[in-house]
Amino acid sequence: MNIVLGVIELGGALLFGFGVMRRVFETTSSSITVKALGALLSLLIGISAISVLFIAFWFAGFSVLNASWFASLVLIVLGISLFAASGSKYLFPEAKCSFVATSWIKLLWVSVIGVTVIIAIILGVNTPDGGWDSWMIWNLRARLIFGVSAVVDAFPAQIVGTHPDYPLMLPGINSVIWSVLGAPSTISPLIVSILLGILCVGILVGSLAGICGWPKAMIAGIMLLCTPKFAFIMTSQEADLMVSVFYLSATIFTFLALEAPETNQKILFVMSGAILAAAVWTKNDGILFAMAMPISVFIVNKMPIKRRFLIAKWYFLGALPILILVIYFKLKIAPQNDLFMEPLSIKISRSMDLQRLGMVLLILLRRMCYFQMWGLFLIAAPFLWLYFGGKKSERSAAYPIWFSLKIALVGIVAVYMLTPHDLSWHITHSADRLFFQYWPTFLFLIFLSVPYQCDNAVANRYDRNFSLLRQK
Amino acid sequence: MKKNLNNSKRVCWFYRACVVLSLIGLSRTIYIHVFVDRKQTDGQKISTSIDLRYESIKKLIPPEIKEVGYLSEQEEILPFNDKYYLQANYALAPRIVVPMNDRSLYVLVDFEQPISFEDLQSKYNLSLLSSTRPNFGLLRKVSK
Numbered sequence: 137m138n139i140v141l142g143v144i145e146l147g148g149a150l151l152f153g154f155g156v157m158r159r160v161f162e163t164t165s166s167s168i169t170v171k172a173l174g175a176l177l178s179l180l181i182g183i184s185a186i187s188v189l190f191i192a193f194w195f196a197g198f199s200v201l202n203a204s205w206f207a208s209l210v211l212i213v214l215g216i217s218l219f220a221a222s223g224s225k226y227l228f229p230e231a232k233c234s235f236v237a238t239s240w241i242k243l244l245w246v247s248v249i250g251v252t253v254i255i256a257i258i259l260g261v262n263t264p265d266g267g268w269d270s271w272m273i274w275n276l277r278a279r280l281i282f283g284v285s286a287v288v289d290a291f292p293a294q295i296v297g298t299h300p301d302y303p304l305m306l307p308g309i310n311s312v313i314w315s316v317l318g319a320p321s322t323i324s325p326l327i328v329s330i331l332l333g334i335l336c337v338g339i340l341v342g343s344l345a346g347i348c349g350w351p352k353a354m355i356a357g358i359m360l361l362c363t364p365k366f367a368f369i370m371t372s373q374e375a376d377l378m379v380s381v382f383y384l385s386a387t388i389f390t391f392l393a394l395e396a397p398e399t400n401q402k403i404l405f406v407m408s409g410a411i412l413a414a415a416v417w418t419k420n421d422g423i424l425f426a427m428a429m430p431i432s433v434f435i436v437n438k439m440p441i442k443r444r445f446l447i448a449k450w451y452f453l454g455a456l457p458i459l460i461l462v463i464y465f466k467l468k469i470a471p472q473n474d475l476f477m478e479p480l481s482i483k484i485s486r487s488m489d490l491q492r493l494g495m496v497l498l499i500l501l502r503r504m505c506y507f508q509m510w511g512l513f514l515i516a517a518p519f520l521w522l523y524f525g526g527k528k529s530e531r532s533a534a535y536p537i538w539f540s541l542k543i544a545l546v547g548i549v550a551v552y553m554l555t556p557h558d559l560s561w562h563i564t565h566s567a568d569r570l571f572f573q574y575w576p577t578f579l580f581l582i583f584l585s586v587p588y589q590c591d592n593a594v595a596n597r598y599d600r601n602f603s604l605l606r607q608k
Numbered sequence: 609m610k611k612n613l614n615n616s617k618r619v620c621w622f623y624r625a626c627v628v629l630s631l632i633g634l635s636r637t638i639y640i641h642v643f644v645d646r647k648q649t650d651g652q653k654i655s656t657s658i659d660l661r662y663e664s665i666k667k668l669i670p671p672e673i674k675e676v677g678y679l680s681e682q683e684e685i686l687p688f689n690d691k692y693y694l695q696a697n698y699a700l701a702p703r704i705v706v707p708m709n710d711r712s713l714y715v716l717v718d719f720e721q722p723i724s725f726e727d728l729q730s731k732y733n734l735s736l737l738s739s740t741r742p743n744f745g746l747l748r749k750v751s752k
Contacts, residue, residue, distance in 0.1 A: 244627070251634060255641050262645070265658045268691075271698045283702025289674075294706045295697050320701075322657060355626050362630035364637050508640070511633035516625070586622055 141204060142316040145186060148208035151215025153182030159218055160403055161228050169350075170228045173342030177385060180335055183328075184382075184414045185211055187308030192461055194311075195469070200282055204315040226392065226400040228346055245354050248361045255367040256330060264322045266329065267372030273299050274375055278307035279320050293471055301470040303462065305418040306375045325373045333370030336381045337361060340576050343388045344583050356583045360576060364511045369572060375419045376569040382415035383425055384576040387537050390429060391584070394533035398443075405447055409454025417458050420473065421570060424547040425540065426455070432540035478556050487553050495559055496552045503567040514571065520582050534584050541574060541581070662699035665746040668737050669703065669714050676705045677712025679728070680719055692718045708732070712749065719743040 157178045161170065186207050193203035265271040276298055280290040291300035306328075313324045337357055345353035360366060369377050386408045393404035412429060415422030430451040434444050486492060504514040521538075548570055555562045659666075669676060682690050696705045696716055708715050715734055717723070722742035729735060729747065739745030 248630070248634060251638060255637055258641055258645075264656075265698070271658060272694045276694075276698045276701055279698065279701035289702070292704045295694075295704055297694065298697065322659065351623075355623055355630075358630045359626055359633075362633040362637070364633045364640075367637060367641070507636065511636050512629055513633060516629055586619055 137318055138316050141201075141208070144208040144212070145204060145312060145316060148211030148215065149182030149186045150178070152185050152211040152218070153178035153180070155215040155218030156181050156407075159221065160407060161226055167228070167346070169342060169345045173339065173346055176335055176338045176342055180339070180381060180385060182211075183309055184305065186312055187305050188414070188417065188458055188461060190312050191304050191308045194281065195287060195461075195464065200311060200315050204312050207312070226396055226404060229392070229395060241351065241354055245358060248358050252361050252367050256333075256371050259368060259371040260326055260330075263371070264326065266325065267374055270325065270373035272297070273302055274306045274373065275310065275325050277302070277304065278310035278314070278325070281307055281311045282314050282320055287469065291469060291471065301420070301466070301473045303417045303419060303465065305414065306378060326371065329373040329377065330370055332377045332381055333366070336377060336384065336576055339381065339384055339388070340580055343580065348583065352583045352586065356579050359513075359579055363513060363575060365509055365568075374569065376573050378418050379415050379422055379573045380576050382411050382418060382422070383573060384580060386411040386415070386425075386429060387577045387580060390433060390537060391533050394433070394536065401447070402450055405450035406454035409451035410458065412451070413455035413458035413462070417462055421573060424551070425544050425574075428540040428543035428547060429537070432543055433536045436536040436539045474556060475551070475554060483554050487550070489553075492553060492559070493549070496549055496563065499560055499563045500549070500552075500567055503563065503571070506568070509568045510571075517578065534581050537577075538581060541578065544574065658695050659699050662696065664740055665716065665738050666700060668746055669700070673714055674703055675711065676700060676703055677708035677715040678705045679708045679715055679717045715747045715749070717745050717747060
């Protein structure tokens with residue numbers, strides 16, 4: 137075990153992550169909530185950045201060990217520069233409300249966390265290699281990256297069904313950790329996956345607590361933790377959890393940017409663009425939301441057209457460094473994706489087939505009602521969306537993001553229309569994970585759009601009727 | 609004020625619905641992962657590490673061997689129809705495991721039913737290196 141490299145890697149990732157967030161948020165001295173949110177986002181940015189840089193160096197011909205060293209050192213230099221730099225920061229729009237949750241909500245919250253931890257331990261012990269996709273795709277790729285001498289050998293076309301065209305964010309993170317350990321391990325991908333689960337819940341709760349106050353945030357957190365199979369997804373080590381964390385983080389930055397004064401918008405949109413590109417580098421599915429979000433912000437916006445183009449440029453600038461890596465990988469290294477293997481004429485005829493569209497919608501509806509995966513959440517979701525989501529509420533900045541979810545939903549249907557695989561098999565095996573990618577973002581938007589008043593009379597009524605809230 | 613109180617009522621109902629949905633979801637999670645999973649396996653361990661299954665044969669393959677042949681009852685390996693073929697690739701990485709061919713110096717044999725290793729050795733000109741179960745083993749091509 138290379139402890140020095142481990143310290144340098146951790147130091148580089150944290151220094152860069154905290155350096156970036158230091159340039160983004162200005163927090164008031166008393167705000168522990170916003171500081172905690174900043175720390176969680178810093179961690180996400182740090183581990184993503186080290187994975188991206190590691191793969192870039194590895195593509196450039198460095199060995200795994202050297203690529204880890206150089207990635208860490210570059211991040212340390214960048215982190216120090218970010219700490220040294222000065223500039224205008226964004227003052228986080230904290231909730232002015234001082235309500236706190238009652239003790240039974242806190243008790244529920246603690247119980248839910250306890251149950252999730254117990255279930256995660258049971259699943260982690262029973263399936264140490266994670267779910268099917270994790271060992272077959274993500275961890276196999278990480279083992280190949282770690283073990284081969286030439287880049288091209290890590291993407292063998294001979295192993296059928298292992299998707300060598302899938303992006304490398306998660307295999308990159310695991311390879312970086314293994315370079316410290318000196319050998320592949322089954323424990324470290326599990327720890328990374330659990331960390332991503334913690335980031336997912338933490339960022340959702342932290343952002344809502346910061347923007348709307350703790351009661352809403354705690355109930356949103358309970359809903360996420362109680363989503364059937366959340367613990368399973370957390371321990372299955374698949375990339376969808378990481379994609380969902382990126383979608384949520386990009387949504388938070390876009391929302392904050394749309395609420396921010398014009399002078400602070402640039403850094404927030406750049407951050408959102410970078411995080412959306414990180415989602416693309418995690419899974420091919422990320423392309424959908426990475427396109428949907430900037431498009432919807434461009435369309436659903438009352439700003440002058442010149443400003444809209446400026447925002448689009450900021451998104452693009454943020455995404456550019458990672459997009460270069462994605463494009464290089466897709467053009468030079470990865471084999472063709474199965475979605476693009478067939479001739480265009482077949483794709484056109486498929487996309488025009490109304491009977492096929494009916495089948496896609498029907499199977500998707502069935503998956504939404506699938507109690508094993510979703511309980512009653514996805515049956516309730518459309519009603520919640522119709523009730524809270526479609527309105528230009530007091531948080532009108534959420535409206536373009538709601539629209540981006542609509543675009544993404546249409547995109548998902550379009551992808552299934554074009555799939556060369558058996559329709560029922562493809563949707564059954566992927567729809568739940570696709571829905572899950574958007575689930576934390578959906579919860580964030582729902583809770584953001586719920587009417588909200590910081591009024592003592594309202595607080596008292598809450599207390600009498602529901603015992604949910606209590607004035608501090 | 610009236611509008612605020614209406615809003616508070618709506619929010620109360622919304623929170624109640626969220627908590628009920630969450631409790632249903634949590635109950636489902638506990639039921640499946642604590643009771644159903646255990647029942648299905650009669651209280652035994654559901655699965656063990658994939659690496660453990662291949663540990664003994666992995667040591668016998670020299671590091672310079674980059675490709676290992678694979679033999680099972682599947683005549684053609686298609687995506688997802690042979691879980692153990694994919695698991696072999698995961699466990700033996702960075703070596704790749706491909707259906708047995710003329711170049712295969714080492715051959716991993718993994719059948720569902722017990723097989724006769726003697727028949728396989730004579731049919732394909734192989735010698736048995738290791739066999740941990742009657743349907744699973746590593747063989748090496750015999751040089752002529």
